Amino acid sequence: MVELGHAAKAMVLVEPRQLAATKIPSQPVEAGGWLAVEATAISGADVQAWHGERREVQYPLIPGHQVVGRIAVKDDTIPYEVGTRVVLEPTIKCGRCSRCRLGLATCQFRKPSNTYGLIPSTEPPALWGGMAEYLYIDPAATIHPVTDDVPAEVATSVHSLATGYTWAVELPNLKPGEQVLVLGPGPRGLACLLAAKAAGASWVGVTGLSHDRDRLALAEKLGADVTIDVERHPDIAGVVADSTGQRPDVVIDVTSDDPEAVFQAFDLVRSGGRVILASTKGNRALHFFSDVIVSKQLTVKGAVGASTDSYRWATQRLATDERVDDLVSHQFPLDEAQRAMQAAAGLLGHDELIAVAVTF
Numbered sequence: 337m338v339e340l341g342h343a344a345k346a347m348v349l350v351e352p353r354q355l356a357a358t359k360i361p362s363q364p365v366e367a368g369g370w371l372a373v374e375a376t377a378i379s380g381a382d383v384q385a386w387h388g389e390r391r392e393v394q395y396p397l398i399p400g401h402q403v404v405g406r407i408a409v410k411d412d413t414i415p416y417e418v419g420t421r422v423v424l425e426p427t428i429k430c431g432r433c434s435r436c437r438l439g440l441a442t443c444q445f446r447k448p449s450n451t452y453g454l455i456p457s458t459e460p461p462a463l464w465g466g467m468a469e470y471l472y473i474d475p476a477a478t479i480h481p482v483t484d485d486v487p488a489e490v491a492t493s494v495h496s497l498a499t500g501y502t503w504a505v506e507l508p509n510l511k512p513g514e515q516v517l518v519l520g521p522g523p524r525g526l527a528c529l530l531a532a533k534a535a536g537a538s539w540v541g542v543t544g545l546s547h548d549r550d551r552l553a554l555a556e557k558l559g560a561d562v563t564i565d566v567e568r569h570p571d572i573a574g575v576v577a578d579s580t581g582q583r584p585d586v587v588i589d590v591t592s593d594d595p596e597a598v599f600q601a602f603d604l605v606r607s608g609g610r611v612i613l614a615s616t617k618g619n620r621a622l623h624f625f626s627d628v629i630v631s632k633q634l635t636v637k638g639a640v641g642a643s644t645d646s647y648r649w650a651t652q653r654l655a656t657d658e659r660v661d662d663l664v665s666h667q668f669p670l671d672e673a674q675r676a677m678q679a680a681a682g683l684l685g686h687d688e689l690i691a692v693a694v695t696f
């Protein structure tokens with residue numbers, strides 16, 4: 337048996353928008369270990385769970401899946417020393433079910449969720465989210481060591497960098513010289529930009545709303561060839577054509593819950609191009625003209641999470657690319673997790689908002 341040996345302070349989401357400071361008693365486990373959490377970034381999925389906008393979410397839970405920490409307690413199932421700074425891939429996979437063997441993100445043996453930050457805290461040993469002093473390291477979790485040379489909140493950007501690499505490079509099989517349009521300038525959209533450029537994209541455009549101006553400004557600093565405020569310039573195709581003279585090979589929907597982006601992606605991509613859909617639409621049905629997929633001979637892929645290879649790419653990037661420092665703009669202590677959620681949701685304003693982390 338492996339035991340943490342003392343209670344852990346946690347923020348439990350008991351119901352939508354209700355975060356309660358709670359002491360979680362130590363619960364021994366058969367195998368695995370405990371991560372002393374240093375920082376947890378808040379993603380769009382965390383905000384949706386906080387708002388109560390995800391039908392599959394069961395409360396209570398401890399939010400947070402973009403975690404960085406140090407191994408505090410462990411057994412032989414964890415192949416790194418105590419004290420090693422690591423990130424954990426958010427999805428826990430059994431490796432044996434048909435979905436795991438196909439390399440999909442969702443494991444059919446874990447219900448209602450196999451993702452840290454979405455597993456109910458009623459499931460022992462309760463510490464399944466990053467908004468707590470400690471996180472349970474499931475023996476099936478995939479762990480990556482990360483550099484000690486950056487602040488913990490910056491290290492959380494490994495998670496968005498990894499998704500950016502999977503969505504912008506791996507899934508569309510991006511080749512050097514191709515052109516990529518990213519719809520949505522959040523942390524993962526910015527990570528798509530960095531990953532596409534690193535893979536040799538000759539042109540990358542990023543779109544956003546008027547309140548995203550600081551994120552769009554950062555996109556320009558990170559090398560975007562054009563940024564488009566779609567509220568001021570609704571003729572996106574015209575702006576793209578003026579910038580590059582052709583239609584992008586790949587369009588990625590990384591918007592926050594914007595159904596319109598799906599239509600834009602099909603419309604804007606070149607014939608024979610690839611569309612990556614990485615954003616859910618709150619279970620709403622979309623009525624669209626599917627002939628566009630046929631007549632333009634498009635390849636459309638749905639994207640959830642990041643691959644293990646992309647985590648390896650992202651941990652190297654974190655250690656070598658100083659621009660990653662800019663990807664996290666706000667940090668709050670655990671006691672102010674409610675304000676952190678409000679900030680991530682844009683309820684405290686969008687000025688200078690890139691990404692929000694809770695730090696310890």
Ligand SMILES: [Zn+2]
Nearest residue numbers: 430433436443
């Ligand atoms: Zn599985």
